[in-house]
Amino acid sequence: MKWVACSEERHAEAILAIFNDAIATSTALYDYHPRPLSAMAGWFAVKRDNGFPVIGLEDEDGTLLGFASYGTFRAWPAFKYSMEHSLYVHKDHRGRGLGRQLLARLIEEAQANQVHTLVGGIDSGNLGSIALHESLGFQHCGTVKQAGYKFDRWLDLAFYQLLLPTPHQPQAD
Secondary structure, three states, X not given: OEEEEOOHHHHHHHHHHHHHHHHHHOOOOOOOXXXXXXHHXXXXXXXXXXXXXXXXXXXXXXXXXXXXXXXXXXXXXXXXOEEEEEEEEOHHHOOOOHHHHHHHHHHHHHHHOOOOEEEEEEEOOOHHHHHHHHHOOXXXXXXXXXXXXXXXXXXXXXXXXXXOOXXXXXXXX
């Protein structure tokens, strides 16, 4: 396996396939309908324009196995050191520790980019993701009950956060 900085040109279709599988089969994304390929241009533009990483793991053939990224948590200036992250592993490659590798690498990226707080919004029924986050030091910081409705049931959204020792010199503006 090798680490890659995901690009729109090389990875948009693979990331979209992972997203769309999560939409269709899980509560990892509180979305109802598969996204079109055209949606990826905007997604990558936001990442690129804000300097947000999109890191991936590829196999020896160049197939994307999973990816992780972060982005704006809340759109007000005082939240500039807090980021909401996400990570997804292709359905055929789950259970091999790739999620742990991706999240650990994303934490390193966040520290290098002077992020202070990583926040993950996780469906409260996703016990595997919760265990992964807790194993890397994330703590439960609240749950929004019945935040979403999918698959004919209400879903609770649990928030997990990790406080990082960065930034070294935070600024108020």
